[in-house]
Amino acid sequence: MRNLKHLFDNNRQWSQKMSELDPSFFPTLAAQQSPQYLWVGCADSRVPANEIIGLLPGEVFVHRNIANAVIHTDLNCLSVLQYGIEVLKVKHVIVCGHYGCGGVRVAMQTQEFGLIDNWLRHLKDIYQKHEAVLDTLPDEQRFDRFCELNVIEQVYNVCHTTIVQGAWRRGQSLSIHGWIYGLQDGLLKDLGVTITQPDEISALYRMAVKS
Numbered sequence: 001m002r003n004l005k006h007l008f009d010n011n012r013q014w015s016q017k018m019s020e021l022d023p024s025f026f027p028t029l030a031a032q033q034s035p036q037y038l039w040v041g042c043a044d045s046r047v048p049a050n051e052i053i054g055l056l057p058g059e060v061f062v063h064r065n066i067a068n069a070v071i072h073t074d075l076n077c078l079s080v081l082q083y084g085i086e087v088l089k090v091k092h093v094i095v096c097g098h099y100g101c102g103g104v105r106v107a108m109q110t111q112e113f114g115l116i117d118n119w120l121r122h123l124k125d126i127y128q129k130h131e132a133v134l135d136t137l138p139d140e141q142r143f144d145r146f147c148e149l150n151v152i153e154q155v156y157n158v159c160h161t162t163i164v165q166g167a168w169r170r171g172q173s174l175s176i177h178g179w180i181y182g183l184q185d186g187l188l189k190d191l192g193v194t195i196t197q198p199d200e201i202s203a204l205y206r207m208a209v210k211s
């Protein structure tokens, strides 16, 4: 199919509906964006950032990749963090994982999938780090806990980027949150690892990975 007509039809209807609700909606957005939130989530089609948290275009700056990983040398993710924090001046970075994450599941297996295995290698490292605890859990519980631990580790990674460290040093108000989303019920859970300044990192991290 050369033209995805139904998607353009959807788009026209959506655009029309938004303009009817608020004629200034698009002109205002076109002039500027000033989101308060930066979302780092999984690329999974079932976890769309805006819909889940009920925000309109313009309200959340988004970065998504497989298994919501924040890799220290990933220029794509780091650039989003830098632009979001230093230019847009977001107040909150939300790392949001989800239960039933395919990327996390694959990282628990030995089966090979190609290029993606290199990306998921980072998650395998996280598994190894927490192996002693994870290996004691029954399968489904182990998978859920690994999904949670992945979020906690990525929050930790966000906090240690030069971008977040620099923002805090400059006295910029910035909180990093770790959430997880349930595909079964569409509900978010706060993992209780919100970090607002550098001296909170170690204690919260230790508590979070233990609980």
Ligand code: CO
Binding pocket: 042, 043, 044, 066, 067, 068, 098, 100, 101, 102, 103, 104
């Ligand atoms: Co996922």
